[in-house]
Amino acid sequence: MLGRHAKIIRLIEIAGEVSGRKKLQKMVYIGKHLNLDFDERYEFHMYGPYSEELTLRVDELCNMGLLDEQMESKGAIHMYRYTLNDSGHEFLRFHEVDFGLGERVIKRMNEENSRFLELVSTILYFHHLPYEEMKAKIFTFKSKQRYTEEEIAKGQDFVEELKALMNKDAGTPLM
Amino acid sequence: MLKPLLLEEEKVFKDPVHRYVHVRDQYIWDLINSAEFQRLRRIKQLGTSFFTFHGGEHSRFNHSLGVYELMRRILDTFEGRIHLTYEEKLLCLCAALLHDVGHGPFSHSFEKVFRYHHEDWTRAILLGDTQINRILRRIDEDFPKKLAEVIAKTYDNKLIVSLISSQLDADRMDYLLRDAYYTGVNYGNFEIERILRVMRPQEDGIVFKFSGMHAVEDYIMSRYQMYWQVYFHPVTRSGEVVLRKIFQRAKVLFEQGYAFHQEPLMLLPFLQDKVELADYLALDESVILFYMQMWRKEKDPILKDLCARFLDRNLYKYVEFNSRDFHLLPELKELFEKAGIDPAYYLEVDTTSDLPYDFYRAGDEEERIPIMLQMPSGDLVELSTKSEIVQAISGKRRFDYKLYFPMDKVMALPGDLSQKIRERLGVMENVGASRQDYSPD
Numbered sequence: 061m062l063g064r065h066a067k068i069i070r071l072i073e074i075a076g077e078v079s080g081r082k083k084l085q086k087m088v089y090i091g092k093h094l095n096l097d098f099d100e101r102y103e104f105h106m107y108g109p110y111s112e113e114l115t116l117r118v119d120e121l122c123n124m125g126l127l128d129e130q131m132e133s134k135g136a137i138h139m140y141r142y143t144l145n146d147s148g149h150e151f152l153r154f155h156e157v158d159f160g161l162g163e164r165v166i167k168r169m170n171e172e173n174s175r176f177l178e179l180v181s182t183i184l185y186f187h188h189l190p191y192e193e194m195k196a197k198i199f200t201f202k203s204k205q206r207y208t209e210e211e212i213a214k215g216q217d218f219v220e221e222l223k224a225l226m227n228k229d230a231g232t233p234l235m
Numbered sequence: 236m237l238k239p240l241l242l243e244e245e246k247v248f249k250d251p252v253h254r255y256v257h258v259r260d261q262y263i264w265d266l267i268n269s270a271e272f273q274r275l276r277r278i279k280q281l282g283t284s285f286f287t288f289h290g291g292e293h294s295r296f297n298h299s300l301g302v303y304e305l306m307r308r309i310l311d312t313f314e315g316r317i318h319l320t321y322e323e324k325l326l327c328l329c330a331a332l333l334h335d336v337g338h339g340p341f342s343h344s345f346e347k348v349f350r351y352h353h354e355d356w357t358r359a360i361l362l363g364d365t366q367i368n369r370i371l372r373r374i375d376e377d378f379p380k381k382l383a384e385v386i387a388k389t390y391d392n393k394l395i396v397s398l399i400s401s402q403l404d405a406d407r408m409d410y411l412l413r414d415a416y417y418t419g420v421n422y423g424n425f426e427i428e429r430i431l432r433v434m435r436p437q438e439d440g441i442v443f444k445f446s447g448m449h450a451v452e453d454y455i456m457s458r459y460q461m462y463w464q465v466y467f468h469p470v471t472r473s474g475e476v477v478l479r480k481i482f483q484r485a486k487v488l489f490e491q492g493y494a495f496h497q498e499p500l501m502l503l504p505f506l507q508d509k510v511e512l513a514d515y516l517a518l519d520e521s522v523i524l525f526y527m528q529m530w531r532k533e534k535d536p537i538l539k540d541l542c543a544r545f546l547d548r549n550l551y552k553y554v555e556f557n558s559r560d561f562h563l564l565p566e567l568k569e570l571f572e573k574a575g576i577d578p579a580y581y582l583e584v585d586t587t588s589d590l591p592y593d594f595y596r597a598g599d600e601e602e603r604i605p606i607m608l609q610m611p612s613g614d615l616v617e618l619s620t621k622s623e624i625v626q627a628i629s630g631k632r633r634f635d636y637k638l639y640f641p642m643d644k645v646m647a648l649p650g651d652l653s654q655k656i657r658e659r660l661g662v663m664e665n666v667g668a669s670r671q672d673y674s675p676d
Contacts, residue, residue, distance in 0.1 A: 061564055061584045101352055103400075104388040106604060116588035123634045124558040147559075154565050186389075200391055 064099045066155035068117055069126055069148050074163050075170040078142045081115070082107055086177035087169045088114055090219075093184045094226055096162040108182040108201075118142070126151050164225040172218070179207055180215045237322045237375065248300060252413050256304040262374055263303070263328055269366040270516075271336055275299055277519035281414060282343055283474030284465065286548055288418035291465075295335050301409035302399075306331035308431055309398060309405060317436040323395060325374060330385040330399045333367065334406060336360050340520040344475050348482035349505045356515055358383045363512045397440035402595060402606050403430070403454060411457055414465060422460035425453035435609055442607045442615055451606060452624050455595050459628050469637055472585050473550040476639045480580045481527065481541045488535055497529035537580050544641070551639040554660050556584055558636045563659060567638075570656050574648050576641070583639045595629050 071078075071087065078084045089109045092098045100111040121127040126148040130141045159166065169177060182202060186194040198207055240261040248256040258264050266272055275296040284291040306327050313319065319327075337357030339345055346353060360367055361383045371379040384390040388400050399406055408427060415423020433447025443451050465471075485499065489506040499506070501522050504514040524546075531542040544550060557563075564584070571578040595606070606618040619626040638660070645656050657663055 061568075061578075061582065062561070062586075064588075065586075099347075099350075103354070113588050117586075119632050120558070120586055120588055120634060120636075123632065124561070151561055154561065197389065201389070 063155060063157075065117060065121055065124075065126075066152060066157050067098055068114070068121060069144060069152055070155075070157035070159065071166055072127065072142050073144050073149065073152060074159070074166045076143070078170060079139060080174045081118070081140050083170075083174035083177055084118065084142060085110055085114060086174065086181040087166065089181045090169060090177065090184060090222070091162065091165060093187075094162065094165055094222055096159055096165065104185060108178050109185050121148075161226050161228065165222050168222060168225060175205060176211075176215070176218075178202075178205070179211060180218055183212065183215045184219065237320070237325075239321050250297070250301060250304065252301055252409070252416050253304045256300045257307060260325065260328070262325065262370060263332060265370045266329065266332055266367060267300070269370060271360050271365050271367050272296070272299070272333070274516060274519060275336065275338070277521055278338055278340055278342070279520060280410070281418075281465075282341055282471070283478060284414075284418065284468070284471045286474040286550065287468045287470040288420070288465065291414065291418040293413060293417045295338050298410055298413055299332055299335055301413055302334065302405045303328060303332040305405040305409050305427075305431075306398060309434060312431050312434060313436050317394070322375070322378075323392070326378075326381060326385055326390075327395055327398055329371065329378075329382050330395070331405050333357070333361065333382070334386050334399055336367065339515065340518055340523045341478055344478040345482060345523075348479060348486060349508075351510070354387065356512075357386055359512050360516070361386075365512070365516075393439045394436055394441070397604070401440060401604060403441070403443070403451065407458070408454070411454070411461055414461060415457070418465055420461070420465060422464065423457045425457045426450045430454060440604065440607075442609045443618075445608045445610050445621070448608055448618070448622055451608075451618060452622050455606075455618070455622075455625050455628070458595060463633075467587065467635065469553050470550065472637065473553060473639055474545070474548075476583045476585060477541055477545050477550055480583075481530075481538070481545060484535070484538045484541060484580060485526075485530070488538060493535065495530075496533055497526070499526050502526065537577060541580065549643070551581075551583075552642040552662075553585075553637040553639045554662055556636040556638040558586075558634070567656070567659055570652070570659060571640075574645075574652050574656065576644050576648075581641050581644065584636060585639060586636050587634055595625065 068088070071091070072084075075087070078087065086108070088098050088100055088111065089102055092100075092102070100114040100117070102109040102111045104110070118127065118129075122129045124147075126145065128143045128145050130143075132139045132141065172180075179198070179202070182198055183194065186197045189197065195209070195212060198212060241259050242261050242264055246258040246264060248258075250256045258267070273296070276294050278295045279285065279291075280293050280295050280298045281288075281291045310319070310324055310327060334357070335353075337353040337355070337360055339353060339356070342353050361371065361379045362368060368379050371382060381390065385395055385399065388396050390396050398404060408430070411423050411425070412427060415421070429447055429450035430443070433444040433450065435442050435444060485502070486506060488495070489499075501514075501517055504510040505518075527542040527546055531539050531546060533539045533542075564582075567582060568578040571582055576582075607615045608618055608621055609615055619629050640660065642662075645653055645660075647653075648656065
């Protein structure tokens with residue numbers, strides 16, 4: 061019961077704070093690709109893979125008083141910050157969520173900004189395509205973001221880095 | 236350049252929502268007659284809603300034909316406004332017809348337990364060894380791939396994608412009208428002819444003439460009402476909960492090596508997590524209902540009880556769940572365990588995010604492309620900035636949490652334990668989705 065909610069809360073507990081709805085969307089999507097046990101369904105939207113279910117679930121978690129959502133406005137841009145409150149921590153006492161080595165992946169993803177994670181999640185969305193086709197998709201759908209080939213290469217390296225973190229032998233776990 | 240391949244004579248299907256569905260293209264006719272498309276006749280559009288609205292037994296076949304017909308009419312209204320090649324028009328029509336072809340039986344619950352997405356099966360059907368794939372390749376060798384991209388919203392032409400997937404698209408317009416018609420509710424209706432008349436194609440998608448705003452408002456209101464009154468009806472949700480628990484129990488029993496009296500041969504690939512396309516296509520709701528009939532005679536008391544509940548509509552009852560009172564859940568679980576009622580199958584919180592439908596929102600951090608109105612000046616503005624009605628319902632979050640449980644089992648417990656559980660649930664009398672309660676209210 062409410063196990064799917066608990067997984068999102070646990071992600072935010074591990075991350076400490078997640079800045080931006082888009083960032084949270086991409087973290088869960090990338091996590092799913094690395095076999096972290098999230099349930100949300102994704103579809104391709106304007107900013108890459110997007111889950112309506114996740115949006116609703118996060119709204120519910122705020123409504124349930126388990127997550128704190130703070131909106132910051134910078135001009136016309138609104139940014140939402142998510143943190144866990146005491147009730148959220150207490151909620152997790154009743155739900156066992158173990159991401160295992162995935163915790164390292166969550167922490168590492170949270171160090172990046174949403175623009176980069178948007179690129180990474182789009183790379184993963186088109187991972188079944190040959191490189192040239194994948195690149196063409198990114199340039200077409202992400203023309204406003206003006207990603208470069210170097211950034212795509214960096215995104216691909218990042219995926220490999222995350223995969224390595226999921227590997228038991230990949231050094232000391234992050235604190 | 237692809238040449239139109241037309242039937243000698245137009246074919247029509249009688250349709251209660253659009254009056255007629257017209258087919259001129261040979262390819263469309265062949266797709267409708269394919270085995271994979273005909274399978275949709277055996278999959279209900281509304282899952283367990285028939286428990287609440289007994290008319291809601293229509294299939295994904297009817298809906299898919301309806302979306303196709305709307306798309307055909309939309310393309311007619313675009314004549315002279317934008318140039319689309321025959322191949323592009325076919326892409327739109329095929330996407331409309333086949334967008335749901337990957338749905339399985341009771342797919343919402345089934346997908347949750349067996350953890351797959353029907354969209355992946357849609358893609359597999361379009362690209363795999365199927366009759367549909369062979370028909371599509373007759374159009375062009377690349378056509379199946381392009382079509383899969385349109386349905387997955389990753390096709391380069393945004394206008395074509397938006398006709399089948401946006402906040403006011405052929406899919407939503409058909410299912411709202413159709414679901415309202417078959418369930419018998421009045422509030423799902425809106426003026427489709429007017430919406431089609433004020434729809435304008437643009438490079439990035441469709442917009443609506445400001446003069447037609449009231450028709451769009453009507454559509455948004457009907458979507459809102461259908462969401463809360465039909466799709467999220469608590470009795471329907473109770474049916475979904477029982478269904479999910481049946482699949483969950485079958486899976487657990489299989490993993491424990493339980494010897495089924497009736498081996499679920501057609502479900503084995505799902506239980507073993509080794510599903511091939513042919514296995515998936517062989518499954519429909521009649522197969523699932525057959526296994527339920529068999530399983531209600533199984534030795535396992537939980538599986539047989541759950542199947543009997545579903546088949547006989549003896550669903551769980553519900554109480555409102557105060558989401559801030561989550562401490563209640565472990566207490567209730569303990570009490571249920573003490574009473575010998577396994578809470579893994581007989582206690583469930585259901586929330587709005589468990590539903591595959593959404594309601595209109597103007598767009599958060601620009602993830603959702605909003606409905607745009609074209610003003611007389613040519614400027615585009617977002618719908619809720621002009622419509623007070625839409626503004627009133629689109630910006631508000633509304634939540635609904637319900638706790639489902641079998642009241643009959645609780646009532647059958649010894650007095651003290653039954654009273655304790657009912658006290659914690661806040662119910663001293665029968666409530667919610669009972670066998671006798673056939674009213675949708």
